[in-house]
Amino acid sequence: MRNTVSLDKTVAEKKMLKPAAAKKPAVKKNTGEITLAQLESTESVAGQVNTADVLIIGAGFAGLGTAIRLQQAGVKNIVILERSTDVGGTWRDNTYPGAACDIPSNLYSYSFAQNPDWSRSFSGSGEILDYIHHLVEQFRLRPLIRFQRNVTGLVFDENTGEWNATTACGEQYRARAAVMASGPLSNASFPNMPGIETFKGHKIHSAKWDHSYDFTGKRVAVIGTGASGIQIIPELAKQAEFVKVFQRTPGWVLPRPDFVTPEWNKNLFHKMPAAQTALRRALFWGHESMALGIIWHSPLTALVEQVARSHLHAQVKDPWLRRQLTPDFRIGCKRVLISNDYYPALQKPNCKLITWPIATLCENGIRTAEGIEHQFDCIVFATGFDVCKNGSPLPVTGVNGRQLGEEWKRGAQAYKSISVAGYPNLFFTFGPNSGPGHNSALVYMESQIDYSVQGIKTILQRNLKLLDVKADVQQRYNHAIQKRLAKTNWNSGCKSWYLSEDGFNSTMYPGFATQYANQMKHFNLDHYRAINA
């Protein structure tokens, strides 16, 4: 990265952002109350154009991190569009009981904003959200964020070299560069299960938890035993009258070295940040070494599987239950689960694992294929997210009217996961083939952010109209990626959300985080087509 950043003054000044709040038309409403949403959404007038240097879509870890690093690099004219009323993305939405990260907090945080106060090795969702709020305050990001702006379309204007974002309330935002930080797992909906609309009881999705619902004495179903499910189940089993867990495929579960951070440790980190950096590095390399077992089929794979099997053996005595919980795919093929209390919870007297296929949901509960109707007061859907493996997260129109959704229909592709040919001046966080299977998402994110910052600075400093990755460069990159993916465990034959319906892997990065970081370190202008404004 270049050390000094001198923004093109004329550009920066010309594109001053007009504060949206300046115009505040009277809100007229003859019936009902005026919600906050209505108030805010009418703050700027439909059709009005707001301009900035950089538009960031999404105020989760990625969007906020990008804003921080851009500011530190001297790019200040930033607008963050966020569809919700708060920052935090994943950690704003996933507040279900037991929600926590499964990468140690010291690694699941930004290296440029370490937190000495993590209360435990794997922090809960609330504490992670606090950390994100803290980032927003510390780096004064709030003024940059426009809440309740759901971006419905992004169009590139070749004449001016600007991206034009339209929001659901009809506003327009224009900027020289755009960062798509809308999150890999940010859209959750009830699954399309037969009979779901007939169920008369209460339905809760793990990513939209209903905190007003009291589980005490309730008969509860949990559908899904992925990362969220296994965190929810032990908590619900403490409260509900009974919990029946509906599992389609069991995952590999590794023990979780969770502990409370002692006070002296926090003090140490406060006084000596280097100690925390050292721990972070140790954690990083610990996770990196897991890649050998998890990403590729190696002797370490068998070893990690053996650890998981021993964990199961130690925690579950009944052979049939153990059989039901034993995965029949290679470890790493799907997300590896981490838990100490999931297996014990399943064996509580008020908890039961059900592996019969679900035939249909009905008025009173769930009918499974063994012919029995299981009746419930509440069904919890821990069924994951709508991951867009085919198509783009929102309609994006590039040069010559090309549609990203169309081009990605048969599997998303990008250059280094971040740039897409034909869509200049646009940067993706968590783009195609950037997913980590074994390490913290934030480690990957930091590399992406710093790469975007280099790209954006190049556009602004050189006053470029267009900075577009070359199609052949992108093609070569993807050819290599797919060749490497073919040798990974993800492509070893199990169905997972990593793969599209026809088995194409456009989500995961086939390598070490270190490799990924190295490839992102250098912004090679030769790989791009640059056109001056």
Place this chain on the structure above:
Amino acid sequence: MAMIDLDKMLVKIKNSQWALADIDWDAPGAELITEEQWPKLKEFMADLMWIEHVGARGFAALAKKAPNDTLKEIYTYFHAEEQRHANAEMALMRRWGMLDGDEIPEPNINLRLVIEWLDKYSDDMPLETLGSVIPMLEIALDGALCKFLLDSVKDPVCHQAFDKINDDESRHLGVGFTVLEMQGHGKLYQLVLKAMGTLMRPTLILGILSYLPLLNRMRDNIVEMGLKEESLYAAMKKFETIGGRTEHGRRNPWYQIISRHGRIVVDRRNRFYHVPVDAAVKLTNYIPPSILPPIPTWVKELTWKPTA
């Protein structure tokens, strides 16, 4: 039966699910069971329900062995469907006052041995073996037992339940024979060699040893109830005919072994076979249940209650 499209079959299976709650188990008609019928019917139903349950466990083992995701999912459904049949048959038994409170019927000693074997070894059996034995059991059920039951029992609820059960069974047979044929592909001598290898596995021999007396005992129970031996013979014939309709079906050594064996089981004149096996039935009667390990937990999942 020609080879079927397994993907289409899976969709059909998903669309054909039913539940015990679809049937009114208290509807009139239970009184149509005659007093004379009752004790034998009780035995018969208990056997039938246990065969379904044992079949269910067989499908669970097959699901682990399936060569592709579709077949795996199909077997997962079949596992559940056989359990559903067992559950529905228990609901009938309960309707007819044949259950002791909430108790599931006591499995006889030969069943216990088979359950024990399934629990320990079935997951290690190759697909061809179980995949060939199961269609034979299914056809015996479908062709002989169920037909006989419906001929002799007038209760409409019983007919209602078996309409649904038989509908499921027709799909099981379709898949069963397709897999039987799939397994008949490849070089004949290789197929035979592999079958021989499996046959000589001590675990399979143990399985056969527990399975043969069970068949004879059931045959005796069924004949006792009035089923003609000829209809059992006809059912075996059906397995031979359908399984042997294509070249590949016939080339499957397991098809050959099982169809020949089926013929022997129903032919009581074959004293070389029946004298020792019948003796084994008697012998197993002397096994004290206490020396057997506890009943595996999968057996305890059986229930006659439509809702839980």
